[in-house]
Amino acid sequence: MPVKLGKERLHDLINGNQLFLPRMNDKIRVRFAPSPTGGLHLGGVRTALYNYLFARQQGGQFILRIEDTDQTRYVPGAEQYILDTLAWCGIEPDESPEKPGAYGPYRQTERKENYLLYAEKLVKEGYAYYAFDTPEELEQKRKEIPDFQYNISHRAAMRNSLTMPADEVTKAFADHTPYVIRLKVPEGETIELDDMIRGKLQFQSNQADDKVLLKKDGMPTYHLAVVVDDYLMQISHVFRGEEWLPSAPVHVLLWKYLFGLENMPQWAHLPLILKPEGNGKLSKRAAAQSGFPIFAMNWTDPQTKELTQGFRERGFLPEAFINMLALLGWNNGTEQEIFSLPELVAQFSIARVHKAGARFDYEKAKWFNHEWLKKTAMSTIAPEIKNLFEAKGITVEDKATFIEVLELVKDRCTLLTDFVEQAHYFFQRPLQYDIAAIASKWTIEKNNFFIELIRSYSLLPYWELPDLENTFREMAAAHAIKIGELLLPLRIMLVGGKSGPGVFHIAALLGKEETLERINLNLSTLSKTQ
């Protein structure tokens, strides 16, 4: 049955028709509902991930809904960014604004009529009321009363349809006085919530306040919007951050009044991701201070033009990124730490999600990337790494050699960007050679050795690793020089520095011509310094 919208639905309401759709309890539908007010932080991506894992595992659907009812904080481009982030992570929604399903629209601003309708229904049935208090009046109350809450104990002293005479309310409407609709929280009730992670939770209704449901601009607040949308979109399970726990009783009340508790989705409140050091929730600021990314991908604030570097641009593989994120608050109880997305789908369980918040550890995040790099075939990511080389002005021509080089150095790379540093000398002559490291121990004998090495190497019929090494060793023996004395000079001549993979491997990949030229070049520099 299609969901009626707008005037059509209002008509139903006026005529007293039920606003109910039967709940399809047999279908697992999980939604991720970010607000487009900026980039997606780690916590947001993890929430999306857990939503997705659960949905996929249960053979259900994963729905992306955009919560854009706060127009004052709406950031253009943020919605696309969210879509792009999920795509990079390999988390594909079954329904989203760009891929609408049967329960659209998928942006809250496009569902405005729904909220108005349900808010009015609540008022009509005595579960909510109109409030005319101005922001100034509220501010005043907060100053006068230390722990002011708009709730059972104070609402009688406020200007609302509960306290004002009927004719005054009518007049206020006639005068177009701005108003909001607030939830009328009942007195003395215990509100229960069964959380999938935390178990049974209890809240006293007297502690809750009369939350604004519909703002004066006619837009719903989050509280009304989630409940109405989750109902209308037939959502069965809700995973969201722990920060929502205190307002959960409001949502339970709304479910009770609007759609019935028996139709309420199951809740799971996820633990928070904490700063690596110090106290508190991980924030953009904290990340910037500690020097690690917090967004999955680069995010440029359209207003301030401020760029925040993402994990992707920092050189992370999406597989490593989601693996790291999934393990921040969950594990499968074994020693396994490396999981692919399909493995996560297969093994994820909410029962094993931790209750306590987890501190983010950038070192461990890098370790995940290192592990993934080791198990990834370089041919699959070579194009991406090639771009990194080109960004540094290094051109790569031979694709086969490139992949060989990448395979050779990948064990010593933790981030994609490390490849440039670890392998640039294969494609570009070193700008500097650490001649100082060998100059002091340079001798005429060594010099002669290398002159002869050039001659022998140039006569080599094949330029293969074993030949290169054997020739070198035999010659060293013939010259009565310890091979250890010779290896470092050769390395520096070829790569410029002291570290890297086996030097004969390097020579083999560099090719005969380039190897000999580099030795020649350095030999002449060395002779000048003597």
Next chain:
RNA sequence: GGAGCGUUGGUCAAGGGGUUAAGACACCUCCCUUUCACGGAGGAAUCACGGGUUCGAUUCCCGUACGCUCUACCA
């Protein structure tokens, strides 16, 4: 201030009445590699505190402390 949630090494964590309290990251030592990494072996390091219940509590209960989240016409 109030409410809610939480607390196993520095960090992520397994374990849910009897364990030498797993494992990983980071750190330290050694081995391997005539380099640097990778890899291997080992080391140091933990049940927040106080009361119960129990023959026995890291595990169950109650307090306390500490931390976090919320306390907007933001989500």
